[in-house]
Each structure stands twice: as structure tokens, then as C-alpha cells.
Amino acid sequence: MSLKPFYISLITIVLIFTCLNIKEDKSRYTLVTKTKVYNAGDIITLEFDFNGDSDVILYCSNTYGSLILKPEIGNTLKFVIPEILSIKSGILNWELLSDSELNSGQIKIHPKNEISEIETYIGPPSIEAGGNDYTMVVALPTDKLDNPLIDGTKVSVKHQFLEIEERDMISTKHGYGYKNLYSYQKSGRMLINTECLGLNSKEFDINIVPAIPTNFTISTDRVHNYADGNQITTFRTSTIKDRYNNIVSDGTFVSFFITNKDGYKTETSGATINGVATAKVLHPDRAEEWDVKAYIEGIANSDIITISYEKAITDFKVSFSKNNRTVTVGPLQSFMNQYIPNGLNVTLKLFKKGNFEDKITAQSVDGFATFKLKKDRFPKGYYTIEIEVAGIKKSFTKISYE
Numbered sequence: 001m002s003l004k005p006f007y008i009s010l011i012t013i014v015l016i017f018t019c020l021n022i023k024e025d026k027s028r029y030t031l032v033t034k035t036k037v038y039n040a041g042d043i044i045t046l047e048f049d050f051n052g053d054s055d056v057i058l059y060c061s062n063t064y065g066s067l068i069l070k071p072e073i074g075n076t077l078k079f080v081i082p083e084i085l086s087i088k089s090g091i092l093n094w095e096l097l098s099d100s101e102l103n104s105g106q107i108k109i110h111p112k113n114e115i116s117e118i119e120t121y122i123g124p125p126s127i128e129a130g131g132n133d134y135t136m137v138v139a140l141p142t143d144k145l146d147n148p149l150i151d152g153t154k155v156s157v158k159h160q161f162l163e164i165e166e167r168d169m170i171s172t173k174h175g176y177g178y179k180n181l182y183s184y185q186k187s188g189r190m191l192i193n194t195e196c197l198g199l200n201s202k203e204f205d206i207n208i209v210p211a212i213p214t215n216f217t218i219s220t221d222r223v224h225n226y227a228d229g230n231q232i233t234t235f236r237t238s239t240i241k242d243r244y245n246n247i248v249s250d251g252t253f254v255s256f257f258i259t260n261k262d263g264y265k266t267e268t269s270g271a272t273i274n275g276v277a278t279a280k281v282l283h284p285d286r287a288e289e290w291d292v293k294a295y296i297e298g299i300a301n302s303d304i305i306t307i308s309y310e311k312a313i314t315d316f317k318v319s320f321s322k323n324n325r326t327v328t329v330g331p332l333q334s335f336m337n338q339y340i341p342n343g344l345n346v347t348l349k350l351f352k353k354g355n356f357e358d359k360i361t362a363q364s365v366d367g368f369a370t371f372k373l374k375k376d377r378f379p380k381g382y383y384t385i386e387i388e389v390a391g392i393k394k395s396f397t398k399i400s401y402e
Contacts, residue, residue, distance in 0.1 A: 027052025027100040032076060037108045040089045040145050044081040044107065048096065056098040064088050081107075089147040111147035118142075118155070120194045120201040127183045129244055130211050134182040140175060141196040148175030149196075156195040157181075161208070162188060183208045187246040210246035213300040218256070218292065220307055222283070227309035227390065228334055229285030230341040235268070237294060237302065239275040247275035252296060254279070259291045285344060286391030287311045313340065313390040324399050325375070329387055330368035339367030344390065351384040373401070 032047040046058065048071075058069040058079045067085065071077035085092060089111040096103040119140040127133040139155045142148055153172045157179045158165070164184070170177040181192065190206040222233040235256045240248045254277035255269045270279035277294075284290075288309045294302040312334045319328045327348065332340040346369035350357040357378070362369040369389075378401055385396045 027098060029056070029077070029096060029098065029101065029103055031103065031105070036106070037110065038086070039110050040087050040112055040143065040147050042086065042109075044086045044092075044109075046079045046081070046094065048077040048079075048103075050077050052100065053098065056096055059095045059097055060085055060092060061094075062088055062090055062092045087145045087147075089145075111149050112143035112145065114143060115141050115149060115197040115199050116144035116146075118194055118196050118199050118201050120204065122192060122204045122206065126207040126209050128211050129183050129185055129187045129208050129242065129246055131182055131185060134180045135190075135206050136178055136180050137192060137194065138176055138178045139170070139172075139194045139196065139201070141172065141199075148172070151175075153177075153196060157192070158195065159190055159192045161190045162186065181206070185244040185246075187244075210248050211242035211244060213240045213248045213252065213296050214243055215300050216240045216294070216302050218294045218302045218305060220292075220305070224335075225308065225310055226312040226335050227284045227286050227288055228312040228340065229283055229344050229390070231283045232280050233283060233307070235270075235279045235281070235292060235294070237272070237277045240272060240277070240296070240300070241275065248272055250274070252277070254294050254296055256281075256292055256294045260284075261289045284309055310335075311390065311392075313392060316389050316392065316394075318387055318394060318396070320396075320399070324401060325373045325378075327371040327373070327385065327387075328368060329362075329370070329389060330364070332364055332367050332369070332389060340364055342366065344369075347388045349386040349388075350378065351386070352381055357383070375401075 028051040030049040032049055033045065038044050054071070054073050054077060056071065056077065058071070060067050060069060060081060062085055064085070067082060069079050071079050081092070086109065089109050092107040092109055094105055094107065119142065121138045122135055124135055127135050137157050139157070140148060141153055141155060149172060151173050155170050155172060155177045157168045157170060159181055161184055168179055170179050181190070187208050187210045190208055192204045192206060194201045217238040219236050220233055221236060223231050237254060240252065242248060250273055252272040253269065254272065255267055256279050258266045258281065268279040268281045270277040290307050291304050292307065293304045313332060316329060316332055320326070329346050332344060334340050342363070342365050344364040346362050346364060348360045348371050360371055362371055380401055383399045383401065385399050387394050
């Protein structure tokens with residue numbers, strides 16, 4: 001009789017019993033805790049019945065971080081969720097890690113029902129009048145553990161502007177609520193606050209500034225219209241406003257461009273105060289006609305105005321010293337025969353044999369200007385001298401220098 005079938009049957013039986021023993025030795029873990037929803041700050045525990053190995057760990061994670069916990073071993077395996085995780089609202093995920101099987105689940109943690117603080121953010125702090133620009137109010141009501149309150153929490157957004165007082169109700173979503181507050185046609189200051197469940201925020205303010213300026217007019221102010229090179233002409237704008245009749249903001253920069261009768265340009269500028277900008281410029285020192293136009297760069301401008309200046313000096317005297325090397329110009333008398341103020345430019349040009357030699361400029365002092373012509377600069381010979389004062393020229397020929 002062959003023993004081969006006997007041994008094959010024996011080995012098969014041994015293998016079957018071995019497999020059964022392995023299955024019987026496999027550890028099993030069953031979650032006992034039935035609660036899956038908690039409030040922030042509650043004590044949260046997870047208990048497991050177990051059969052077999054107690055050497056397991058619990059992996060916990062939420063949006064704030066993750067931890068690995070070891071159990072308190074008794075008749076059950078008890079895991080106490082630490083406060084750092086249990087005070088935060090949201091979803092807490094857990095996984096029981098063992099060599100034999102994997103258990104996992106979720107716990108939902110609600111914020112507390114009582115409000116502790118309402119965080120309010122507003123911006124931008126300045127908006128333009130007219131009703132098209134707006135500022136955004138964002139409110140985040142939180143409980144005492146700094147958790148956002150549940151979605152759908154009502155928040156009141158209140159604002160005051162001039163005689164207007166309004167209240168808007170919004171609901172939170174994803175922890176916050178927001179409201180766009182549009183400007184009015186008038187400029188001024190808007191006051192804002194928020195309220196949730198009886199708790200109010202502090203007061204915020206938003207500046208509603210004037211819109212872009214519109215075109216304007218300009219005028220001049222001067223003590224007289226003589227070109228004495230001494231007095232001041234003041235340019236002044238009309239009250240500059242936007243299209244909603246708001247006076248533009250203080251500090252709006254206005255440039256005044258001046259073009260004289262020869263086409264040369266100069267500029268002066270000023271900033272608005274109460275909507276009016278002023279700028280000053282010295283009178284010319286000779287008869288002139290100016291075209292003046294003002295600009296707020298790239299935004300608005302005035303019409304052109306023309307102002308004229310008459311001659312302050314109609315004639316002057318020139319005297320030469322004995323050797324002709326000292327030239328005295330004056331007295332220089334203005335429109336009432338008074339001496340011209342100090343500082344008027346007087347120019348002297350020298351020509352020799354038709355060729356230009358030099359140009360000298362002196363300033364008047366007490367109604368006179370004096371030139372001293374040195375020998376080392378202007379040697380012996382005959383010269384033509386041309387003197388100009390306030391646009392008036394006089395020439396003297398065949399001035400001899402020894």
C-alpha cells in the first residue's frame with residue numbers, strides 16, 4: 001500500500017488548521033463611541049473594544065495640524081483628543097493604526113453659540129463721489145475660542161452719511177460676511193459699524209472724496225499794470241468743482257503757463273485751498289503782453305486770458321566820465337517819476353569796428369547803474385556802446401578810449 005496519498009492528506013489538514021489559528025489570532029477593534037458631533041471646547045474621547053494586541057496609535061488631523069495619540073488601556077482602548085484640536089471648529093479626521101486592520105472616521109466640531117468678538121475690515125479708506133466707487137465691509141464674528149460662527153449667522157452693517165442712516169443685513173458664509181457700500185454724489189465722511197448677536201464693532205470712517213475736476217476760469221490781481229520788474233501779479237482760479245458740484249480736494253495742483261509776445265514760455269504753479277489755486281509771478285521789466293492758461297494736468301484746464309504791461313520807464317540818461325571808462329545810467333524813473341526799485345537789470349554791449357566785444361549786466365541801486373570799463377579788457381581804440389534798460393535801447397558811437 002502506497003503512503004503518498006496519506007502524507008498529502010496529512011499536510012493539507014495541518015495547513016488548514018494553521019490558517020484557522022492565524023485567523024483566530026488576528027486582533028479586532030470596534031468603535032464604541034457613538035457621538036460624532038461636538039461643540040468646540042467639549043471633551044472628546046474615542047473608545048474602542050478590542051480583541052488582541054493593544055499596541056495601537058490614533059492619528060488625528062484637522063486644518064490646524066495633526067497629532068498621534070496613544071490609548072489609555074483598560075477594558076477598552078480610550079483616546080482623549082487634546083484641547084489644541086478639540087477647541088477648533090471644523091472636521092477632525094482620525095485613523096486607528098494597527099498591524100491587523102485600519103479604522104477611520106470623522107468628528108464634526110461646531111463653534112460655540114455665543115459671540116465673543118466681531119472682527120471688521122474695511123477698505124479702501126477713500127472712495128470717489130458719484131455712486132460708482134465703493135468700499136467693502138467684511139465682518140468675521142467669532143466665539144471665545146476664536147472660531148468663526150456657523151454659516152448663516154446674521155450681521156447688521158450700518159452706515160451714516162450726512163442726513164442718511166441705513167442698515168443692511170447680511171449672512172455669513174465660510175465664516176465671514178461682506179457688503180459693498182457705494183459712494184454718494186456728495187463728498188464727505190461716511191461712518192460705519194457692524195453688529196452681530198448684540199455685539200457691536202468700533203466705529204470706522206470712509207472719506208468720500210470729490211470726483212475729477214471740471215474746467216474752470218482764471219483771473220489776475222495786480223497793484224498796477226506797469227512793467228517795473230518789481231511788483232507781483234497774482235493768478236487765481238475760480239472755485240474748482242467736480243461734475244457733482246463738489247469742491248475739489250485741497251492740494252490739487254494747478255499749473256499756469258505764460259506765453260509772451262515773442263513766443264517764449266514760462267510757468268508758475270499753486271495748489272488749491274477751498275477749491276481755489278493761486279500763483280504769483282514778478283512783473284516783466286519791459287512792455288509785454290502775456291497769454292496765460294492754467295491746467296490740472298491731464299484732467300481739466302481754463303480758457304486763455306491776455307494781460308498787458310505798459311512801459312514803466314519811457315526814457316533814461318547816460319553819462320560818461322572824463323576818460324569814458326565809467327558809464328553811469330540814470331536816474332531811472334518809473335511811471336510817477338519815482339526812482340525804479342533796486343535790482344532792475346541794465347545791459348551794456350560793446351562793439352569795435354562792427355564786431356561784438358562784450359556784454360555786461362549791472363543792477364540798479366537807488367535809481368542808477370554804473371559800469372567801469374578796465375583798460376586791460378578794453379584797450380585803446382574807438383568803440384560803439386549800446387545800453388538797454390526796460391526794453392529801451394540807446395547807442396553811442398565813436399567812444400574813444402586812451
